[in-house]
Amino acid sequence: MTAFSVIPLLLFASFAFATLAVLWRLFSWTERQANSPPRASHVLPWFGNIYAMLSDPVGWPAKMHGRLGDAFTATALGHNVTYLRGQPYITAFAKGSTRDLDNVKGYKRVVEPVAGQELFVSNLGEVQEALDVRRLDKMQPALFHFIRTSIHQSLRDHVPPTGWSNVITLQSFIKPSIFRMVCFCLLPSEAAVKDGDFLSEKMLAMDLGENLGNLVIPWKTAKVRMRDKSRNDILACVAHHALGRIIQLLAEDVDEPPDDFVGHAIYTTWTRDQLRSASQTDLEGFAHKVAQRIYILFFAGFLPTTSRAVWTFQDLLTHNPAFLERIRSDNDCLVEDARIFGPDAAPRIEEHDFLYACITESARMHPVGAWLRWADKPFPLPGNGTNPPMLIPRGFVAVTTEAIGFNPTVYLGPNNYNPERYFSAPFVSKDEEPSAKRPIRLDHVRAPPMSMENTFQPSFGVGAHQCPGRLFAYRMIATFVSALLESFDMELVETDANRDGKHVAMCVPLFGSRELTSDITVRLRRRDVPF
């Protein structure tokens, strides 16, 4: 074909495309109901606003709220996506989330391509139950020792016996350390010791990183095949340990759910009789099911926790140095208190109040960005002072957490990193109950919210589907910080990327989450503890 015949063809194709786009716009305009939210404009039919949503998942909705108000609907790959902003709408969203707004249907459409369908075999209730405060308290000392040993092993060759180390990138060992802790708490502890590094490597290999395009390409790319393989390796490894635990449970005569996560999952899913009468193939099938549930918790728990841990360090190192000093001195006091019970006793991390406040503040400023629900039929949104009632069209309904975390009527000076805010009004202390007059409050505690009924903390979701792993996440971050600061002094090595808080952040489209991409560079010096 010559260049002369290609040009008219291209012209014709562009004309046909433009005509289709105009017709589509006209068609969708006539479909819009009078009381539905305004629509974000777009040029490409069906694709709609997907590019803006993926490339700027936090900034774009904020900009559109500025133009279109507290509720607007966007189009993405043929679906409606309605964004809500402002406390009354978000309260309606939270209340509706248990009835007309379904979260599994929402996440299923978006998360399945990344996490696989295992997500929907998970029993979300068991996280809440099996990782409650009592169980977390019980596993705390062992978790502390486990991670302290792991930190010492990772850093032994990098930090000299005396003096400061060369520059170390903090992320390079925060990520595997948090994942080792996830393994330690969700798998039998010997499995975490033996296979924690293997699993960590496989999980890290699954990171999509820059290759987000793989999510929308309908065929299997090399990256997708590699992720499938990593997932299968993880499932096989976890299933192997789950089978071992099933066999152990069969040999023991237990009357109560065991304290370990795998034991609890097995005990609460199958009766002893079912286990006893099962064939070897059945038992392997059971073990595989447990592995699928754990795999999705690796996925749901590991990524947000590592990035919140990274932000916690970044904020502590780049803002007011007095905050890091206070955490260090609180840590020394907790370690000293623990030593009364023995030379190797673990500190009571759960009493690290100021550290918890710092984690909460970092999670506020760098939240998992959006809560997502699915409305199978149009969802009635009650009106409020300035906004009329609306009928939200069928499709996704989303709230970006920036809209809450940076609300200046709740967070005075919202752009300032200030963990002390949780020690003063309007935040009530840990021991006080939230007021009955205001059943939903923002961050009523410094620590992660204990009651899902009465809290409204932007970083962990809202309503019935608020994050069940939040207590566990705080424990892991606080345990890691405490074990690291017990053993090392730390100072920031400033670079152009991290000086004055000017660090590079990337938005992960799926959750609108802000991830830190620039390195946190530090020097470490051993403190007076045995290595």
Ligand code: HEM
């Ligand atoms: C700092 C770390 C974490 C953050 C910021 C975080 C945040 C969130 C958010 C925002 C949601 C959605 C809530 C909603 O849609 O209303 C969620 C759900 C969930 N999270 Fe987390 N999460 C963290 C750690 C964990 C951990 C450690 C686990 C478990 C090992 C976990 C398990 C889950 C599960 C199972 C859900 C789905 C709950 C449901 O749909 O009912 N998360 N999380």
